[in-house]
Amino acid sequence: MSKKSEAVAKLLEKIVPRSPMPEAVDGLPLLEQGMLVVLRRHMTQTQAVSTLKKLRAVYPDWNELRVSQVQEIASLMVAGKLHAPVEDIQKHLPVVRDARDYLQEIYQKTHGFDLEFLKDDSSALKLITQMPFLGTAGASWLLWLATGKQVPVHGAMVRALDRLGIVTRGAGSKKQKELVEPHIPKGEELRFVTAVGELVDRWCTSSKPLCHECPLVDECVFGKKAFQEWKVQQARAEAQRQKDDARRAVLEKKEAAKRAREDARLAKIAEAEAKKKARDKERIEREAKKKREAEQAVQRKLEADKKAKIAAEKARAEAEKKKQKDAERKALADKKAAEKKAEADKKAALAKKEAEKKAALAKKEAERKALLAKKEAEKKAALAKAEAARKEAARKEAEKKAAAAKAAAAKGKAKSSVKPASKPAAAAKKPAAKKAAKPAPKKKR
Template sequence: MSAKSEALAKILAKIQPTWQPPTPIEGAPLVENALLCVLVRTLSQAQAEQSIKALKQAANDWNELRVCQPQELQPLIATKDAARSLRAARDVRDCLQEIFQWSHGYELESLREDPVAAGKFVAYLQFHGHRISHYLMWLGSDKKTLPISVALVRMIDRLALVERIGALKKARPAVESLAGLSKDAKEIGAKELDFELRMSEVIDRWCHAQKPLCHQCPLVDDCVFGRKAFKEWKVQQVRMEQHRKKEEQRREILRKKDEERERKLAEREKKRRELEQQKAERERARMTREEQRRKADDAKEKARVDEIQRRKTAAETARVEKEKQRKAAIEQRRKDAEQKKREDEAKRIAAAKAKAAAALKKKAAAEKAAEQKRAERAAEQKRREAERKKAAAAKAKKSGKKKR
């Protein structure tokens, strides 16, 4: 075994895969196998396959599922665990969304047709990760081509297992040789696939393009780039620790200053409150004195007003009494006048009555005398008439005697 093979074996032994690829669905499109790889993160192989069948039956195409909410996809997931089904539904939507976003479809034919383009394309599949992406590239090549991506070449360059590769097109021979794949091999075996999955594990978890986590990577001691980055990280940590201590000291100083300022503010506030309290007490005392003085003045004023009112009442009572007496005197004089008037009127009436009675009596006497005179005249007239008649009768009698 060569030194590079021994170094590679040592490196691969340090990597413990956390994800095992599922058994692919034979004859299924790559998008279904992508969904299968994503779903086995949460579900079993059988549950994942059953869920894919339910999803295919529920929609006419994958695009309908992509625009659905996770809660709409949740009933199609083949598990009774609500949390797992919701997580799996979200994974389905995110998987379809990422594939559609970077390929504008769901065929993934670029993984079959052009290995170099596929190696560049999988760098965009952040949700799937390189473990699933490399596995899909392997399925897309009908298990005949070792998946090689930009991230894999970058990791091998960092490990310095081979001479610097550079372009992705020139990387295949060196990577296949490193993986132990013979030139006349017709199919990628389990050994090469295990190499691919272990390397992908490191890429997904630690060996990132921009900010690799070399201090956490198990290959840091075997990686030229990692040792340098780890050394820089330790220096950075020392600097950060120094900065942290300085920051703590600065914060401590600021804290003490703040405490001193707060203490002074508290003392000033306490003095201010005491002064305000004293002022309030003086104000209360002044208000009390003012209230007492006001009450005394009110009492004096009330007594003065009461005395004035009493005098007014007494004067009014006297005036009313005097007025009453005056009115009583006037009334008495009026009554006396009326009494006198009534008496005078009674006397006048009595006199008038007496006068009238006398007049009536006189009139009656006159009338009686007149009546008597009329009676006498009538008697006289009757006497005369009787005498006239008697004379006439005598005359007539005398005349009759003469005629005979």
């Protein structure tokens, strides 16, 4: 086996398409065959064919599907009407979105929905292999189908095979086809076509092939060199990265130091401001306290004044009350005194009256007594007068008798009988003297 055949064998061995290509359905136009390529990325061959039929039934005009909303397409495809269950719509959204994107890409590249020109137009190779959504693998499959299951040797394939050392660029496509085909195992043409398409799509791009990730890097001359260059670039990039990291670390350190200085400066400013704020706060609090105290003092004074006023008012009221009470008491006392006085006066009047009565009685009694006494005296005087008269009479009798006696005595003297006549006179004088010495009777009270 030649080196080129070995390279092709390695390619077929190591490059496996991400999704299988569909089985061509007889009678379908190339556009719908391409749609099957897209649908097979999500489902089996049978499901893909069924979904294609559904889409075609719902949207007979592919352009209508291209410009419709994916939710609407999914709803119509799933339930045949709008507003299908959300879960069903969600499940079919990726499929519908890919179908619509495929139509959009075809429309943008060809300005229509007819790919039948691929069967005749060799210039279509370039066009169809420049459809990123369909992909080189899908486009190659379509070309393979369009050309009657011939290996489509397009530019991207030549580029990749050239890098692998299987063909040489520069020769015409017909020549290149002749150079390639002998190395493809019989019956593996389609797999070869799709494998190369997959290789181009995933790794072997035109400007920047990803040789370091390509499964064929060990078999690829270009790839080995590119991989070495990539490793050198990576080493340089790593060194540069480390350098950048070191520089960044220094810068970060400087920045950190600068930030720290700035933070310290800001902290100092903040501290000064905080102190100022604290001082201001203290001052404000002090002033507020002073004001509060002044207000409290005023308040206290007002309250004291109020209390004093109330107390004065109370005292005045009490004094007034006391005065009133005193007046009432005095009035009462005066009244009582007046009553007492009146009583006393009454009593005095009564007493006076009684006294006067008594005095009158006494006077009357005295007068009565005096009258009695007078009467007694008069009586006594009368008696005395009578006595005296009697005595006078007696005296006169006595005198008469004495005179008689005297006369008799004289006569007797003459005859000697004058002495017996003096004795009766002395005897007459004695009872009168005794009556005169007798005390007057006591007055009754």
